[in-house]
Amino acid sequence: MFRESEKQLTAGQKLARGVCRHLNHLNFASLTEFVPTRGLRADVMAIGPKGEFWIIECKSGRADFNSDHKWQGYLEWCDRFFWAVDTDFPLELLPAETGLFLADSHDAEIIRTGKEMPLAATRRKSLSLKFARTAANKLQGILDPGVTALRVL
Secondary structure, X not given: OOOOXXXXXXXXXXXXXXXXXXXXXXXXEEEEEEOOOOOOOEEXXXXXXXXXXXXXXXXXXXXXHHOOOOHHHHHHHOOEEEEEEOOOOOHHHOOOOOEEEEEOOOOEEEEEXXXXXXXXXXXXXXXXXXXXXXXXXXXXXXXXXXXXXXXXX
């Protein structure tokens, strides 16, 4: 299997890796760079053991956070929304009603969960299908890299 060297990862990718590792310990399955709908790309999207969806946006610093003007658009695509930042991030920038992970490239810790905003059943069903298909396609692309060029979209 292909493993990315830590030196090749951006600061945001390192945070995402730590978050995904922590989510795995919580029995969540996660995908990075998941597109719930056109125009949005979540750094981490995770589905929990009860079918709950979490979106985690990874921010490497003040400038990265200040340039993110789309984060509120994610709220209608998850049951809980979180930020993932490192220990040097100015936490006062983050909205208090959102969840928070402190993370590095090896692990993460949930500092607060934020409020729950349950998805409508129809949205949950369509999102579950898209999550499953995306995960299967990513796995197939890893196992057979040439197959993605053959896929009909």
